Amino acid sequence: MPHPSTRILALAGGVGGAKLALGLAAALPAEALTVAVNTADDFEHLGLSISPDLDTVMYTLAGIANPETGWGRRDETWAVMDALGQLGAETWFRLGDRDLATHIVRTRRLRAGARLSEVTRELAQRLGVKCAIVPMTDDPVRTIVSTDQGDLAFQDWFVRLHCEPAVRAIRFAGAETATPHPALREPRDLRGLVVCPSNPFVSVAPILAIPGVRNTIEGLRIPRVAVTPIVGGQAIKGPAAKMLAELGHDVSALGVARYYAGLIDGFLLDRTDAALAPAIEALGIKVQVTDTMMRNDLDKRRLAATTLEFVDALASSLRHS
Numbered sequence: 001m002p003h004p005s006t007r008i009l010a011l012a013g014g015v016g017g018a019k020l021a022l023g024l025a026a027a028l029p030a031e032a033l034t035v036a037v038n039t040a041d042d043f044e045h046l047g048l049s050i051s052p053d054l055d056t057v058m059y060t061l062a063g064i065a066n067p068e069t070g071w072g073r074r075d076e077t078w079a080v081m082d083a084l085g086q087l088g089a090e091t092w093f094r095l096g097d098r099d100l101a102t103h104i105v106r107t108r109r110l111r112a113g114a115r116l117s118e119v120t121r122e123l124a125q126r127l128g129v130k131c132a133i134v135p136m137t138d139d140p141v142r143t144i145v146s147t148d149q150g151d152l153a154f155q156d157w158f159v160r161l162h163c164e165p166a167v168r169a170i171r172f173a174g175a176e177t178a179t180p181h182p183a184l185r186e187p188r189d190l191r192g193l194v195v196c197p198s199n200p201f202v203s204v205a206p207i208l209a210i211p212g213v214r215n216t217i218e219g220l221r222i223p224r225v226a227v228t229p230i231v232g233g234q235a236i237k238g239p240a241a242k243m244l245a246e247l248g249h250d251v252s253a254l255g256v257a258r259y260y261a262g263l264i265d266g267f268l269l270d271r272t273d274a275a276l277a278p279a280i281e282a283l284g285i286k287v288q289v290t291d292t293m294m295r296n297d298l299d300k301r302r303l304a305a306t307t308l309e310f311v312d313a314l315a316s317s318l319r320h321s
């Protein structure tokens, strides 16, 4: 019989989320970790179903992620992309030869009627991932970025246009009718919820936009913590800082903490930003100051251990409140 309250539910997007997930996977027994992943970056490209964040988390946990980019597979070759270019096909979204195998298998299984969560479980199992990686939903949800150049599909904005068009608003088409994955709808036996250092607006917000998820998290009586994706006013990776500014938020870890206020009990803040701790605590959020930069596997394990210690420390203060 598993011990109650032993599971960690981590919410993750792409590269930053995957790094902390790897640290958590090293610190926890496989059955004690569920990583719920954003799928609003998913799209159909060259006739294939691509799930970038699921694959980033899966490849990272399998130890086969490309260490330079964080996405895609290590030891990749690009023969198919080169041949596609020669034939005049689109090459702005780089699909490596080995990575293509994942998209081919996923596309065939989805077309045969399998659910994304099933296909993800099968792929992860084949790649030797032990913990659960689940899509936020099996239903299609797509991020649309409203910009000064009009509405853009997420990967058009992010990859093809290098996040350059200024962001006015973001919406998640399909979210309103999507059903959350059971791990998000009815989380059981939780020791804590960890919001990974992913982009709040395009990685975490889509998960919260699935009906019922925000309410469920708000109602959880277990420690809920977020790890800052912003250090010294800059995103560790990607456009989070640019988006904070363009969407009218404070470009700092405080801006992120304000965005998560009401959802989290604790915030892991980088040492660089220690001076922001009182302002974050004034929001009713406890702060743990630590090193949040994950440059190598030791950093990932250390940050995961600090995150779990913080969760357990908050559990005793929640019990006494």
Ligand code: FO1
Pocket: 013, 014, 015, 041, 051, 052, 053, 055, 056, 071, 072, 092, 093, 094, 095, 099, 155, 158, 159
């Ligand atoms: N990101 C890029 O910046 N350029 C690419 O060509 C690219 C290809 C790609 C292929 C497969 C995959 O799973 C991810 C890929 N990404 C690429 C990353 C990805 O689209 C974004 O990092 C995420 O959607 C944001 O989390």
